[in-house]
Amino acid sequence: MSLSPAVRIYQDNLDAVSKALMEGDLREMMRHIAIPNMMSTHDTEIVMSSPEELDMVMSDFRTQLTGRGVETYTRTCLEADFVAGRDDMIAGRHRTETKGTNGVAVSPYLNHMVLMRIDGSWMGIWIQAILANTELEILSPDIAAAQAEARRLLDTIRR
Known part of the structure; x- marks a missing residue:
């Protein structure tokens, strides 16, 4: 059975970003992730507005993964379609699975993602992991806390 064009594009993006993440290759990641970019979990959200922020978030996440013994990071498209x-x-929607030397390193979890064709390339613009950031620090706690404080301050100014 052949994959629909949307599923194929989505899976290609997942594979490229997963490989770049595990190799720590920011340049390759930037070919597949747009800036600004929004990432969220059940309890945290951040907007990465520069390549430096993307590099910091992805480096922190990679450190979390390797610290838990992750050797293989696989994301599989479950469904995708054009908006x-x-x-x-x-x-x-996709599923993230990890493996280490002792089997599953992090419990599998689901994600939602939106891709947009920008200058002829398909790039991730938004992703939501369906778990709490406290379960697996996908989003850098320092950046998330700083952005949450900035939003709080803006809300108090607007009142």
């Missing part, structure tokens, strides 16, 4: 009325945007 209605848009041939430049794909929304989908």
